[in-house]
Amino acid sequence: MSSSKPIGVFDSGLGGLTVARAISAELPLEPIFYVGDTKRCPYGPRKQEEVCQFAFEVGTWLAARDVKLLVIACNTATAAALPMLQKTLPMPVIGVIAPGARAAVQATRSRRVGVLATEGTVASGSYERAIHAMDAGVTVVQQATPRFVQIVEHELASGNHLHEDWMRNKEIFDTEAIREVVAEDVASLRNHKIDTVVLGCTHFPLLAPEIRAALGDGVRVVSSAEETASEVRQILERRDELAASDKSSRGAAGEPMYRFATTSDDITAFAVAGRFIFGHALDSIEHIDLATLSELAPKITDLA
Numbered sequence: 066m067s068s069s070k071p072i073g074v075f076d077s078g079l080g081g082l083t084v085a086r087a088i089s090a091e092l093p094l095e096p097i098f099y100v101g102d103t104k105r106c107p108y109g110p111r112k113q114e115e116v117c118q119f120a121f122e123v124g125t126w127l128a129a130r131d132v133k134l135l136v137i138a139c140n141t142a143t144a145a146a147l148p149m150l151q152k153t154l155p156m157p158v159i160g161v162i163a164p165g166a167r168a169a170v171q172a173t174r175s176r177r178v179g180v181l182a183t184e185g186t187v188a189s190g191s192y193e194r195a196i197h198a199m200d201a202g203v204t205v206v207q208q209a210t211p212r213f214v215q216i217v218e219h220e221l222a223s224g225n226h227l228h229e230d231w232m233r234n235k236e237i238f239d240t241e242a243i244r245e246v247v248a249e250d251v252a253s254l255r256n257h258k259i260d261t262v263v264l265g266c267t268h269f270p271l272l273a274p275e276i277r278a279a280l281g282d283g284v285r286v287v288s289s290a291e292e293t294a295s296e297v298r299q300i301l302e303r304r305d306e307l308a309a310s311d312k313s314s315r316g317a318a319g320e321p322m323y324r325f326a327t328t329s330d331d332i333t334a335f336a337v338a339g340r341f342i343f344g345h346a347l348d349s350i351e352h353i354d355l356a357t358l359s360e361l362a363p364k365i366t367d368l369a
């Protein structure tokens with residue numbers, strides 16, 4: 066059996082497209098439905114309960130679009146809401162923290178790992194737990210770097226560099242001001258003799274060259290995108306739900322492969338920045354009203 070249903074993927078904004086891109090590279094036949102909750106980005110500084118509510122609303126919206134698997138392509142939302150979404154939604158739900166932790170444990174030789182993430186992810190301790198579940202002997206040093214989210218969102222919103230494809234021109238954020246901020250914010254990791262840093266926020270792969278340069282030779286920089294894509298493949302294979310290779314049996318006729326929705330009021334900006342990260346044109350984008358989202362999902366405090 067195969068399934069022509071889409072894979073649901075969501076983030077607080079555009080960063081999760083780094084994960085959606087890796088999924089589309091690993092599984093080019095799979096339709097994807099991506100939601101960016103751009104209007105409420107950033108999630109990083111918000112309380113866990115609030116992020117959990119937002120994730121529940123977006124997850125419920127995607128479940129109503131009949132996705133076969135849901136990927137929380139946001140570390141902050143994974144930390145706040147993964148078990149809750151797994152318990153309440155009808156399809157399998159995965160996050161990006163376990164795949165990111167796995168990438169780090171596989172890469173490290175010294176068993177000293179740094180984590181760069183939002184304040185919310187760092188405060189949750191989720192990376193430390195996930196890494197220690199795989200190897201309790203790994204020393205984990207965490208650093209919250211919320212300015213990286215601001216830089217990425219600001220540069221993308223301003224339209225700077227967006228004529229380039231991010232994967233083809235990886236030096237896009239290479240300005241003196243950005244290099245300085247990155248160097249300042251990763252400086253504390255440099256004294257801990259780590260040999261691997263995991264980018265624990267899906268916005269950060271866009272700054273990977275600057276982060277790599279600031280950390281210096283000898284430190285590997287890994288992210289969760291490819292590991293998450295391979296987990297998606299394994300789950301769909303196990304469940305016999307991969308899309309058929311025969312195009313004619315896929316989806317309703319004329320249905321686009323990739324669909325997008327955003328809470329942002331500026332669909333054009335989302336389309337331009339999204340194309341730059343995802344690597345394909347974002348042809349089908351709808352706007353989601355925040356009121357619709359909160360009407361659709363009950364308050365999580367009323368669920369218990």
Ligand code: DGL
Pocket residue numbers: 076077078080081106107108109110138139140141142183186214265266267268
């Ligand atoms: N992309 C989100 C993550 O992976 C962070 C951005 C935000 O603060 O909303 O954690």
